[in-house]
Amino acid sequence: xxxxxxxxxxxxxxxxxxxxxxxxxxxxxxxxxxxxxxxxxxxxxxxxxxxxxxxxxxxxxxxxxxxxxxxxxxxxxxxxxxxxxxxxxxxxxxxxxxxxxxxxxxxxxxxxxxxxxxxxxxxxxxxxxxxxxxxxxxxxxxxxxxxxxxxxxxxxxxxxxxxxxxxxxxxxxxxxxxxxxxxxxxxxxxxxxxxxxxxxxxxxxxxxxxxxxxxxxxxxxxxxxxxxxxxxxxxxxxxxxxxxxxxxxxxxxxxxxxxxxxxxxxxxxxxxxxxxxxxxxxxxxxxxxxxxxxxxxxxxxxxxxxxxxxxxxxxxxxxxxxxxxxxxxxxxxxxxxxxxxxxxxxxxxxxxxxxxxxxxxxx
Numbered sequence: 001x002x003x004x005x006x007x008x009x010x011x012x013x014x015x016x017x018x019x020x021x022x023x024x025x026x027x028x029x030x031x032x033x034x035x036x037x038x039x040x041x042x043x044x045x046x047x048x049x050x051x052x053x054x055x056x057x058x059x060x061x062x063x064x065x066x067x068x069x070x071x072x073x074x075x076x077x078x079x080x081x082x083x084x085x086x087x088x089x090x091x092x093x094x095x096x097x098x099x100x101x102x103x104x105x106x107x108x109x110x111x112x113x114x115x116x117x118x119x120x121x122x123x124x125x126x127x128x129x130x131x132x133x134x135x136x137x138x139x140x141x142x143x144x145x146x147x148x149x150x151x152x153x154x155x156x157x158x159x160x161x162x163x164x165x166x167x168x169x170x171x172x173x174x175x176x177x178x179x180x181x182x183x184x185x186x187x188x189x190x191x192x193x194x195x196x197x198x199x200x201x202x203x204x205x206x207x208x209x210x211x212x213x214x215x216x217x218x219x220x221x222x223x224x225x226x227x228x229x230x231x232x233x234x235x236x237x238x239x240x241x242x243x244x245x246x247x248x249x250x251x252x253x254x255x256x257x258x259x260x261x262x263x264x265x266x267x268x269x270x271x272x273x274x275x276x277x278x279x280x281x282x283x284x285x286x287x288x289x290x291x292x293x294x295x296x297x298x299x300x301x302x303x304x305x306x307x308x309x310x311x312x313x314x315x316x317x318x319x320x321x322x323x324x325x326x327x328x329x330x331x332x333x334x335x336x337x338x339x340x341x342x343x344x345x346x347x348x349x350x351x352x353x354x355x356x357x358x359x360x361x362x363x
Contacts, residue, residue: 003087006034009098010237015169015267016093016116018046019350037098041266067240074101082109089114095131103134112139119148121307142353144344147309165352166345170293174347179272190260193230195332196277200234200284203241204304214302214319215245219252221324232273235263278332295339299327311340
């Protein structure tokens with residue numbers, strides 16, 4: 001019987017493993033656990049409580065020179081945990097620094113890494129370097145798009161271990177129940193307006209000199225749209241200057257009744273809210289993966305996701321107040337776009353990944 005660990009670094013990773021985890025959990029050939037850095041907003045329909053291992057994380061200082069200390073502490077915690085569990089394989093998603101730390105420990109302990117979403121490019125954040133390290137360390141690779149597969153072919157030695165089945169996050173998105181505005185208003189304690197925007201804007205960690213000012217420019221642009229708009233803004237990741245971002249956004253919400261702030265909606269509520277908004281804007285990877293798949297109109301702003309392989313349906317602009325206003329005004333009344341079932345797959349990746357992993361590690 002093989003021991004497999006699934007690792008989730010933060011809220012964005014969970015959708016990638018929700019449909020995949022039960023496939024292994026139900027198979028008698030595997031003993032599985034999932035390690036969660038963030039236990040909030042978990043969908044327990046997919047992850048059973050007795051299979052979850054969590055950390056008690058103290059408040060993290062996201063100042064420019066502080067996150068490295070947090071990474072150091074994670075290395076110690078992960079080493080202690082994995083030494084106790086002794087897994088044979090570990091699924092690691094993406095490129096977060098928590099995933100980077102877990103991959104370092106897994107390497108030293110000779111635990112084979114199965115990497116999901118390697119080969120991506122995001123020039124506006126530190127994620128690129130960390131993603132490359134994880135990919136170079138991995139035993140198996142499951143990319144989410146054809147361009148990322150081509151990138152990995154140039155990077156890793158064993159090209160026969162690279163597979164592209166699309167993004168497993170879409171499998172989960174496909175099954176989320178749709179809620180109407182009235183029901184969602186009660187659940188989230190919000191009001192909808194004539195026009196509604198969902199905004200997720202994270203720090204551009206390779207552009208720290210200007211990233212706080214860029215957030216302020218975005219908020220000024222939103223204010224310039226007028227009283228017929230409501231703005232639902234989600235909190236920043238644990239990135240450098242993330243706490244500063246959240247503080248600025250909260251201050252804006254206090255002064256404007258048509259601005260709302262959610263520190264963490266969770267994937268399910270995020271998708272349900274997105275379905276009821278006219279546009280989704282910001283610089284989150286969700287605008288790359290999930291939003292075009294759902295057939296929703298999106299506006300990608302700034303440099304954080306530069307280099308990403310993305311749907312042609314995404315509107316991408318530089319950080320400019322007047323340009324943001326014009327693009328929103330010119331697109332807000334348009335109908336939903338046709339769903340993109342090609343760029344990141346059609347929502348059937350999990351079963352394909354399970355079958356391939358099951359085949360390869362039981363050869």
